[in-house]
Amino acid sequence: MHWLRTRGRATAPYGLGLIAVLLIPALLNVIPGIAPGYVLYLVSLALIYAIVAIGLGILIGHTGQISLGHAGFFAIGAYASALLTLRLGLPFVVAVLVAGSVSAAIGFLLGLPALRLSGPYLAVATLGFGLAIPQLVVWQSSWTGGSSGLHGLPLASLPLGAFTIVFRTDQDYYYLAAAVLIVLTIFARNVVTSHTGRAFVAIRDSEIAARAMGVDLVRYKTTAFALSALYAGIAGALYAHLLHGISPEDFTVLLSVDFLTMIVLGGLGSIGGALSGALLLTFLQNALTRLPVVHDFKNLYIVVLGVILILTIVFFPQGLAGIARSWRLRRATRTLDRPAGAGQIVELGERSGVR
Amino acid sequence: MTGQFSRMENRSVPRAALVVPLLVAFLLTACGPASTAPGATTTATTAPTTAPVVPGVTDTEVVVGSWGPQDGPAGAYGAIDRTLDAYFKMINDQGGINGRKIRFIYENDSYQPAKTVAAVKKLVEEDKVFALCGGLGTAHNAAVMDYLVSNNVPHVWPATGTTALAVPLKKNIYAVQLNYTTEATLATQYALDTMGTKKIAVFYQNDAFGKEGLDAVQAELKKRNLPAATGVSYETADTNFSAQALKLQTSGADTVILYAVPKPGGSIIAEMGKIGYAPKLLSSSVINDPSIFQLAGTAINGMLIEAYLPAFDDTSNPKIVEYQAFMAKYASKEQIGGFTEAGYAYGQVFIEALKRAGKELTREGFMTNLDKMQNFTGSLVPSLSYSPTDHAGVKAAYFQAAKDGKFVTVTGFITLK
Numbered sequence: 001m002h003w004l005r006t007r008g009r010a011t012a013p014y015g016l017g018l019i020a021v022l023l024i025p026a027l028l029n030v031i032p033g034i035a036p037g038y039v040l041y042l043v044s045l046a047l048i049y050a051i052v053a054i055g056l057g058i059l060i061g062h063t064g065q066i067s068l069g070h071a072g073f074f075a076i077g078a079y080a081s082a083l084l085t086l087r088l089g090l091p092f093v094v095a096v097l098v099a100g101s102v103s104a105a106i107g108f109l110l111g112l113p114a115l116r117l118s119g120p121y122l123a124v125a126t127l128g129f130g131l132a133i134p135q136l137v138v139w140q141s142s143w144t145g146g147s148s149g150l151h152g153l154p155l156a157s158l159p160l161g162a163f164t165i166v167f168r169t170d171q172d173y174y175y176l177a178a179a180v181l182i183v184l185t186i187f188a189r190n191v192v193t194s195h196t197g198r199a200f201v202a203i204r205d206s207e208i209a210a211r212a213m214g215v216d217l218v219r220y221k222t223t224a225f226a227l228s229a230l231y232a233g234i235a236g237a238l239y240a241h242l243l244h245g246i247s248p249e250d251f252t253v254l255l256s257v258d259f260l261t262m263i264v265l266g267g268l269g270s271i272g273g274a275l276s277g278a279l280l281l282t283f284l285q286n287a288l289t290r291l292p293v294v295h296d297f298k299n300l301y302i303v304v305l306g307v308i309l310i311l312t313i314v315f316f317p318q319g320l321a322g323i324a325r326s327w328r329l330r331r332a333t334r335t336l337d338r339p340a341g342a343g344q345i346v347e348l349g350e351r352s353g354v355r
Numbered sequence: 356m357t358g359q360f361s362r363m364e365n366r367s368v369p370r371a372a373l374v375v376p377l378l379v380a381f382l383l384t385a386c387g388p389a390s391t392a393p394g395a396t397t398t399a400t401t402a403p404t405t406a407p408v409v410p411g412v413t414d415t416e417v418v419v420g421s422w423g424p425q426d427g428p429a430g431a432y433g434a435i436d437r438t439l440d441a442y443f444k445m446i447n448d449q450g451g452i453n454g455r456k457i458r459f460i461y462e463n464d465s466y467q468p469a470k471t472v473a474a475v476k477k478l479v480e481e482d483k484v485f486a487l488c489g490g491l492g493t494a495h496n497a498a499v500m501d502y503l504v505s506n507n508v509p510h511v512w513p514a515t516g517t518t519a520l521a522v523p524l525k526k527n528i529y530a531v532q533l534n535y536t537t538e539a540t541l542a543t544q545y546a547l548d549t550m551g552t553k554k555i556a557v558f559y560q561n562d563a564f565g566k567e568g569l570d571a572v573q574a575e576l577k578k579r580n581l582p583a584a585t586g587v588s589y590e591t592a593d594t595n596f597s598a599q600a601l602k603l604q605t606s607g608a609d610t611v612i613l614y615a616v617p618k619p620g621g622s623i624i625a626e627m628g629k630i631g632y633a634p635k636l637l638s639s640s641v642i643n644d645p646s647i648f649q650l651a652g653t654a655i656n657g658m659l660i661e662a663y664l665p666a667f668d669d670t671s672n673p674k675i676v677e678y679q680a681f682m683a684k685y686a687s688k689e690q691i692g693g694f695t696e697a698g699y700a701y702g703q704v705f706i707e708a709l710k711r712a713g714k715e716l717t718r719e720g721f722m723t724n725l726d727k728m729q730n731f732t733g734s735l736v737p738s739l740s741y742s743p744t745d746h747a748g749v750k751a752a753y754f755q756a757a758k759d760g761k762f763v764t765v766t767g768f769i770t771l772k
Contacts, residue, residue: 033481034481035476035477035480035481036480037476037480038473038476038477038480038481041472041473041476042473045469045473135590135592138561138562138590139561141561141566146561146562146563146566147493147494147561147562147563147564148493148494148497148517148519148562148563149494149497151497151498151500151501152501170476239469243468243469243472243498244498244501245468245497245498246468247468247494247497247498249466249467249468249492249494249495250467250468250469250494252467254427286470286473289425289462289463289465289470302426
């Protein structure tokens with residue numbers, strides 16, 4: 001988030017990001033030997049995961065509330081949108097918004113026990129939630145399709161007055177995912193820099209101190225849960241329409257762990273970190289599955305991934321965002337030689353990590 | 356308090372304004388390339404020569420793809436693709452087919468449909484495979500079915516017993532495995548007509564696989580105007596089956612049909628033995644794993660199990676001797692068992708299809724010739740036939756009986772009545 005903070009630089013990353021978003025498909029078309037459709041699908045998937053990671057980052061990184069069950073919210077969003085478009089024939093846009101709202105409402109409810117639980121207890125409660133959702137899907141098979149899932153979802157479309165944009169190709173869907181991600185990134189950034197965001201950070205750093213200062217714990221904890229569930233729900237809806245189908249096997253507890261890994265890899269308490277963590281992990285996973293399969297050692301890629309994560313935690317506990325931050329701080333002190341301003345004090349405060 | 360949390364900075368640039376050019380941009384691009392069809396059709400347009408370029412085919416090579424889990428909870432299935440790979444190596448050592456060597460690329464999807472889609476897109480668009488063989492998983496096949504149909508990529512022997520792949524017919528998908536509907540119908544007919552069964556109960560896994568089995572049993576009973584069978588289900592996570600055993604006992608059924616994977620299947624048989632309930636047992640082929648005998652104890656003796664491939668340890672069968680010799684030479688690190696036997700059989704069927712497609716290899720020619728396959732007996736699959744309107748594959752099965760820690764063949768092949 002701080003890469004947008006300093007006023008004079010604020011628009012530059014947006015501009016660069018926008019140019020990158022627009023150029024990626026064109027670049028893929030001229031690089032020989034790669035299939036644009038395949039890479040764009042992967043990028044779209046990574047962008048969708050990034051939406052979840054940003055929401056989860058608000059909950060874990062900013063508010064200090066752990067969740068090991070975000071695959072559950074992701075599944076709720078995916079199933080809600082799939083059922084709305086497939087069974088009720090609602091437009092894609094409506095389905096995505098309703099899916100996000102349903103997920104947010106359930107997030108709000110899950111936030112209530114979080115008022116009394118903390119640390120490992122909250123982790124287990126959310127883990128249970130994440131495990132329960134796919135089971136509920138299987139149980140309610142008459143309308144969720146059970147283990148076989150729901151398939152043949154209609155193409156995503158966006159009505160604009162007289163026109164309707166239909167997202168048919170991998171490239172179309174990539175632009176859709178990028179647009180949603182950009183809007184939600186800006187929204188998340190505005191939230192965390194608002195007084196709500198500061199209340200989140202106050203809760204994270206000390207609940208007692210936050211209460212003493214008049215922060216309403218009930219309100220802000222449930223808000224943080226609802227907000228991160230909203231992100232996961234919208235992402236789930238996009239995921240369902242990217243794959244044109246879903247099944248309970250999409251939403252295992254491993255996916256929740258993946259989401260957690262993304263924000264740890266990227267750096268807790270940083271929106272930019274959540275984003276880059278999601279992109280990096282998705283591509284890392286895909287690149288590592290291309291390692292040769294060695295007989296009697298079939299899980300090599302999981303081991304390599306584990307080693308990368310351990311190295312990150314040991315040497316860069318602040319993740320990618322921490323690396324970028326220290327690099328920028330060093331450059332700022334070297335070139336400008338100015339005393340540390342208020343912004344940098346906040347940044348140093350963030351180094352204390354999550355409690 | 357408001358002062359504490361008020362905004363520390365003044366953002367002069369309205370961020371929302373930055374979204375507008377993006378919206379315009381993707382409006383333009385979305386209208387542009389949307390008209391071009393995705394996938395393989397675009398690859399053909401780059402053909403410089405007069406002969407049409409067939410994806411994955413040169414004069415000396417044909418590229419074949421597959422996917423399946425090589426790690427994670429379902430990683431044991433990975434043996435299928437590795438055996439298939441070894442089989443194609445053997446074929447290449449023998450000089451290939453019609454002058455072409457096979458380059459086999461199998462992707463690891465960790466049994467996650469999102470990764471299956473990525474894997475299949477890579478295989479089709481980047482590796483430009485000619486065809487697929489043995490893509491694994493019910494949900495996973497469902498996730499890529501429409502994509503493979505619209506790109507017209509032949510897929511021989513998807514590794515799942517779901518009926519949905521062949522019914523309704525998909526021009527490019529050739530199922531082989533005995534599907535669960537046919538399998539359960541055969542079991543029901545055999546119980547009623549040969550075993551003298553009066554009342555059936557079904558112990559099934561609460562998912563698409565188990566329910567397809569239960570539905571087929573009920574349909575057969577309904578056809579004969581017999582009362583419906585009692586269905587008793589379990590979840591894959593269950594570990595205690597005493598309640599289900601009691602329910603089966605109180606149903607009063609003299610025959611229990613099992614649609615269960617090895618672990619719960621073995622446990623329920625042991626539980627039924629414990630409470631002194633000894634119905635006749637009939638099971639789907641998926642239970643076929645050596646571990647079942649330790650789990651079930653002596654109560655399993657006499658249970659009939661359906662099979663459509665010959666027993667992998669029946670060395671009196673020359674085809675099995677051939678399979679075991681192949682395993683010793685090309686896949687010595689893999690176990691002799693159901694998974695590697697399947698992988699070997701996939702290879703045999705695919706190679707036969709490739710042979711029949713001839714020297715001028717095209718996808719259309721490949722499928723047209725495969726549609727003409729009648730009663731092919733040259734593989735572990737006892738008999739395989741296709742027609743332009745039927746891609747369902749195997750429709751016959753035989754029964755083995757559990758006897759002192761082994762399955763022994765007790766019937767010949769049986770087909771639907």
